Amino acid sequence: MDTFVTIVQLAIAAAVINNFVLHYFVGICSFLGVSRRIDMALGMGLAVTFVMAIAGLLSWVFTYYLLRPFAPLPAWVWHMVGGDPGVTIDLSVLSYILYIFVIAASVQFVEMYIRKFFPGLYKAFGIYLPLITTNCAILFACLEIMKQLQDPTRLWGLGEALTLSIFGGLGYTLAIVLMAGIREEMDRCDVPRSLRGPGISLIVAGILAMAFMGFAGVDRAIETTFTVLMKK
Amino acid sequence: MMTDNPRQPGSLRQAWLVILLALLYGGALAATQTTLGPRIAENQRRETYRVIPTLVAVDGAAKVQPVTLALADGKKQEVFRVVADDGATAGWVLPAHGQGFQDRIDLLIGVTPDVATILGLYILDQKDTPNLGSLITEEPYLGQYRGMPTDPKIVVVTSAPTTTCQIRSVTGATISSTSVAEIVNRTIESLKTPIRRWRAENKP
């Protein structure tokens, strides 16, 4: 039950409270670039969510077994070659390079898989897939997972890592679709000439960010609600 | 097949640059890690250890000894025992964390050797609203905890405190203020018995 509450809290925190785009500012490039029409935005958002889930899964596996301090795999190899047991092997210096390749590989994999098994889907958002490799939101998800794994008092399990990446992706989708909806309406507005294009989009994003600030504290309220329910 | 075979040597010829660069960069990273690694580890350690003696407020050079305690639910938790010059326990510093308004709050709690009174509080990390929730890291709020009894539980009030177990919240940041008090209550409650048991067993 405790884990369940943690997962729900984490999901809400990742999706709306600390929204990747509006709170952490990651994925702004695509947020401004691909938010002209709602269907395009939805395609991009789902593609990002999909890749983020896979990259999150892979980076959790790599970080947990290989890259964090006290990781089992390097420790075992060190033990086998007869190294000094007092030394901790910490390969975290390699994390960033590994993550970027994990992301590139997941994009490739997702692209191949979708092209083969879901040609319709591929037509819908295949064109966004190559763009995703340099989408900072995905690397950000990997880095968050790494941060949680390096601190022994947190040490996330796979469930938490997946929750963060899936709901982080859904939060990104929510933000980009909302933005696209507003921009479609804004086409009919008389925007000052200098602000047209990215300028007004950023200001709209600011208002969205302000609206999303209202979600702060919801996760705590959920914790309290569940504690009260448990007691009954 | 016909096309595959001649590609074999070709791919190696094409990839040599990548392999060479990978080796070069690997060497550079290893060098960075060996030179800077100890310094980084030292920074991380110092971050926690720097404030520990100040929390318990002992004069002179106090030693810090990490002690691992078994909690009631079977989990283990590391706490810090501050040892005075004569070898007696000057106080305990308990690492604690919990959900704040925005994100996790990490803090250190200093208590007397018998865990009856709080000696001081230090917020290691928080991400609450700047100029509002973040005021929980500052003296007007944190100072209230100094000298507070750990029994009964600490209560956060929005007006001036009337009893010794009350803390006045930061105006406009009630949730952040209550979070800290809840973390303190919860941590002390779970560690009080293990620490007292440790003291009985070790007779310092």
Place this chain on the structure above:
Amino acid sequence: MSSSEPTAMERFINGILPENPIYRQLLGMCPTLAVTGAMKPAMTMAVSTAFVLIAANLMISLIRRLLKPHLRILIFTLTIATFVTITDRFLAAYLYEMSKALGPYVPLIIVNCIIISRCEICAATQGPFTAFCDGVGMSLGFALALASLATVREILGSGSWFGIMLLPKEWPHWTIMILSPGAFFALGLLLGLANWISRRRQEAAARQANEPY
């Protein structure tokens, strides 16, 4: 592009204002919005990005004749990721507080589109000296953009600049400016201002050209 590639000097000048990475090309928005709550983190970010950009540009330019088209991006990424890791470790060792404050945004330099686009546009085709000048120019442009945004946000949000109190104590801190919405508002309005200035200059130039007739 083939017949007249920009010279080193042109590359340097272009990076600062005419092709400013933020205000003109709209690249590298994440760090621009995320670390400009105050001047100190913004300038640390600018210096870190500058180091990675210049180093990667030099490295790529030195090996440009050996690059195979389909392995190009792979090599760019590998180079950038290595330099970013070095920067990140360096910050953690010597500026620990700052490295904690910047958090994930230092490793996120890897996916900063400015760097990869400079490697692609300039370093992969031109010599080391030009690539170096390009890197310096672009870094200055990036630093300028970060500084402008951070100045507005820090002065309005905390009443200070580089941690030095500028405005009187009575100044009501616009806390919203150091929170996320303030970043979006400030950048949106500054972008509008930049567009407005450049449009006025263009119009003035056009008027001058027309006057003799």
